[in-house]
Amino acid sequence: MSLHAPKLAPRDCGDCQIRHRAVCARCDSDELARLEEMKYYRSFQAGQNIVWSADRMDFVGSVVSGIATLTQTMEDGRRQMVGLLLPSDFVGRPGRAIAPYDVTAVTDLVMCCFRRKPFEEMMGTTPHVAQRLLEMTLDELDAAREWMLLLGRKTAREKIASFLTILARRESGLKARAPKGQITFDLPLTREEMADYLGLTLETVSRQMSALKRDGVLELEEKRRITVPSFDRLAEETGDDADGGMLA
Amino acid sequence: MSLHAPKLAPRDCGDCQIRHRAVCARCDSDELARLEEMKYYRSFQAGQNIVWSADRMDFVGSVVSGIATLTQTMEDGRRQMVGLLLPSDFVGRPGRAIAPYDVTAVTDLVMCCFRRKPFEEMMGTTPHVAQRLLEMTLDELDAAREWMLLLGRKTAREKIASFLTILARRESGLKARAPKGQITFDLPLTREEMADYLGLTLETVSRQMSALKRDGVLELEEKRRITVPSFDRLAEETGDDADGGMLA
DNA sequence: TCCGGTCTTTGATCCGGATCAAATGAAAGG
DNA sequence: CCTTTCATTTGATCCGGATCAAAGACCGGA
Structure with a gap:
C-alpha cells in the first residue's frame, strides 16, 4: 500500500526504461513528462496478495523487480495459474475495474504504477498508447493460447520442459528466440506453484524434474538453481516444432 | 475467396449491425460511412480452411453466420482448439500479419471483412476504435484464462457441463448471465471437435454426454440437438461458483 | 433399396498422473 | 545444538481418462 519515491533521478533510473518500454515505445517528451508525473512505486512482500479476484483494481503498471502470479481458484480449492509476471511485464486492465483472478507477489516485489483513471484518459488522447496496449494484450492472448495447448494436450514431461524453455529463453537475453x-x-x-501453472500435482513436477535430471537434460546444483547444458536438447522435450514453440 | 455484395441496403442489413457492434459502438456517421465503403463479404464451405497457422492474414472481420474455430496442432497431430467463433464474434489481429493458429470453418460460413491495412490506418486516426479493439481483446483474454482453468483443473464431466453452459447462455439471449x-x-x-476444445478424447466426450443424459441434466432428442431442462442444474455441474463462471 | 462413409455409442483394457504416505533436506529460531 | 517448519523427493497404490476394438445410427448417392 505504501507509495515509494524513485531512488534515482527519473531520467536515469532503470525502472523508467522498463516502464517506458512496457507502456509506450514512441512517446514524445511531453507525453513522457506526463507519464513521469503520474507514476509512483509500490512494494509488496513475498506471499502478499496484490489484488483479489472480483476486487477493484485501480492501477496499471509494470513489474520492476520480483515475480508475481495471476491465479484462478475453484470453490473446492483447485487452483490454476493463468499468468506469470516477470520484471518488465505489464499488469492491469485499462477499461476494466475488476480483475477475474488473484494477483500475488511470490517474491518481494516492486511495481511501477499509474492510477487507472488518468492513465485511461491519456489513452483517449494519445492514440498510439492505446495501440501499444493492444499489441501487448495480443501478445498475452497468444501466450495464453499457447498455454491452452500445453494444458490440454502435453504430457507432464513436455509441460515441465516447455516451462523451463520459457524461463531459459527469458534468462538469456529478452526474447532471444533460441x-x-x-x-x-x-x-x-x-514445485507447488509450478504444478499450479502446469496443471499438475507437485509430486508429478518433482518426479519429472528428477527424470529430466537423470536423462541429462538439466542439472540441479541446488533445488532452485538449474543449469541446462544444451538448450536445443531441452527444446526437443517440449513437443513443439524445432523453431521453438512460443512464437509471438 | 469470392467477394459478396450485401444482400440488403447497408443501413438496414443485420450484417452491418453485427459489424458495427463488433468493431465500433461509437462511430459517428462519417466513420460509419468509411467502414461501409471498406467492407466486403467472404463465404466459406464447411471444413474449409480460412487461414493456416504461420500464414499471412490480411483481413479482420466478424462472423455473420456459421461457426469457425481456432486450433493449434502439434507435429504429431495432437490438436487443441483455442477459440470458437460464433455469429457476431470478431476475428483478426490488427497490427499482426501472422496468425499462430489455424482458422477453419466448421459449418458453411459468411464473414464480413475489412482489409487489414486500411483498417489499421483508420485505427490510428480514430482513437476509440483502437480502444474498442482493446476491450474486445481483453474479453478474449479473460475467456482464454477461464479456459486455462478448465483445461488444467476440471474433470471431464465438468468440462462438458462448462461448454454446454456457454452455449446455453449464448443461445438464450446474448450474454445473459444466468x-x-x-x-x-x-x-x-x-464429438471430436468438442474433444479438441476440451482437451479430451471423443470417446470420453461421448461417455460423459451419455452420463449427463442418464442423470437427467440434459436430454438428447437428436445427437446434435440438446435440451437442458434446468440451466441451474447444468451450472451446478461446472464446478464454478454459483453466480456462473464465465464472468467477463 | 442397398451401400459406403462418417459420426456416435459402448465395452474392455491400459497407463499416466493423482493420491496417500513417509522420509530426507535445508533454513530459521530458541 | 536441537527443534520446528517448510520444501522436496521418493515409494506404493489407485483411478480417470486414453486407447483399442466393435457395433450401431444416420446420411447421401447409386
Missing part, C-alpha cells in the same frame, strides 16, 4: 549452449538460471517458483 | 428454465439448442461441433 539461445545457444549452456544456460543457468533460478527457478522463481516452488 | 438464463432461467428450459433451453434447447444445437451442438455446432462433432
